[in-house]
Amino acid sequence: MSLLSQFLAGAAQLSRAAVGAGLGLGLVFSAIPDAALARTADLIQDEAVVSAEATRPALWVVRDADSTIYLFGTVHLLRPGHDWMTPAVTEAFHASEALWLEIEDPQDQAAATPLIMQHGLSPQTPLSSRLSAEEFAELDRAAQAMGLSGVAMDPMRPWLAAINLSVAPLVQAGFDPEAGVDVVLRGHALEAGKPIHGLETMEQQLMFFANLSPEDELDFLRSTLENYEQGVALLDQMASAWSAGDPDTLYALGGDDLKAEYPTIYEVILTRRNADWVGQIQQELAGDGTVFMAVGALHLAGPDSVQAQLEAQGVRVERVQ
Numbered sequence: 161m162s163l164l165s166q167f168l169a170g171a172a173q174l175s176r177a178a179v180g181a182g183l184g185l186g187l188v189f190s191a192i193p194d195a196a197l198a199r200t201a202d203l204i205q206d207e208a209v210v211s212a213e214a215t216r217p218a219l220w221v222v223r224d225a226d227s228t229i230y231l232f233g234t235v236h237l238l239r240p241g242h243d244w245m246t247p248a249v250t251e252a253f254h255a256s257e258a259l260w261l262e263i264e265d266p267q268d269q270a271a272a273t274p275l276i277m278q279h280g281l282s283p284q285t286p287l288s289s290r291l292s293a294e295e296f297a298e299l300d301r302a303a304q305a306m307g308l309s310g311v312a313m314d315p316m317r318p319w320l321a322a323i324n325l326s327v328a329p330l331v332q333a334g335f336d337p338e339a340g341v342d343v344v345l346r347g348h349a350l351e352a353g354k355p356i357h358g359l360e361t362m363e364q365q366l367m368f369f370a371n372l373s374p375e376d377e378l379d380f381l382r383s384t385l386e387n388y389e390q391g392v393a394l395l396d397q398m399a400s401a402w403s404a405g406d407p408d409t410l411y412a413l414g415g416d417d418l419k420a421e422y423p424t425i426y427e428v429i430l431t432r433r434n435a436d437w438v439g440q441i442q443q444e445l446a447g448d449g450t451v452f453m454a455v456g457a458l459h460l461a462g463p464d465s466v467q468a469q470l471e472a473q474g475v476r477v478e479r480v481q
Contacts, residue, residue: 231477238336264358418465
């Protein structure tokens with residue numbers, strides 16, 4: 161996501177964790193209260209839209225005798241103006257009979273709301289009872305900048321409060337959920353009448369957060385309170401690496417330190433999920449036809465990427481852009 165982890169302990173780790181939401185898990189915007197998004201809408205409109213810049217994000221293909229699977233890394237939130245639908249991406253997308261995303265509909269509020277109510281709120285143990293007075297005052301200050309308040313966030317579990325504090329500044333800075341690559345591709349697929357499938361469910365993705373230990377949840381929130389304002393600059397760097405088709409730099413920014421400092425979280429968020437997706441890709445290869453699979457760009461970068469795990473199983477992956 162992202163990407164999501166314990167992401168924490170120190171500004172460097174937290175910054176990578178906070179913006180991981182933009183390159184990893186695809187559901188984070190379903191967790192932001194409407195009041196916060198409404199507050200940021202005017203700010204997005206006031207931002208100068210970046211000049212349309214030609215981008216060449218990486219695209220890979222996996223083939224066998226009767227199957228073709230395109231692998232495309234996405235950014236779940238992006239500044240408007242990136243012209244990333246290159247001829248190679250356009251050709252691959254149009255040639256595909258179906259679209260696969262991390263979640264079939266990452267903006268499905270009807271599905272997200274009951275899950276967040278169940279797993280994201282804990283009024284019996286409010287944040288004010290778990291944070292120091294100074295920490296809760298900082299939470300209130302940050303929340304007011306989003307158009308909310310510490311009182312409104314008090315019933316949230318730490319992981320949900322942390323996501324709000326991590327992502328809202330990105331939206332305020334002009335990173336638009338509607339410009340996210342997943343959302344745009346999904347719109348194109350709907351227009352073309354292509355079937356859309358999800359590699360995971362929204363509940364599975366949400367539970368990556370909700371299953372954090374109580375200690376990890378609080379660490380996530382505390383580190384977010386200390387460093388959440390640094391996420392904009394880092395996401396700009398990561399989006400630039402994605403635009404340039406540079407997965408090595410992308411991984412250095414978003415995955416390298418996470419693996420070194422928090423190997424267990426890295427294993428849950430990246431390695432295991434990639435392994436599960438490799439299994440689903442193998443199932444697709446056992447059939448026939450052509451599909452376009454678009455997932456968070458960090459899943460297609462680094463030594464534990466989807467491509468690396470496919471090649472370890474003897475499946476050839478070819479980069480086409």
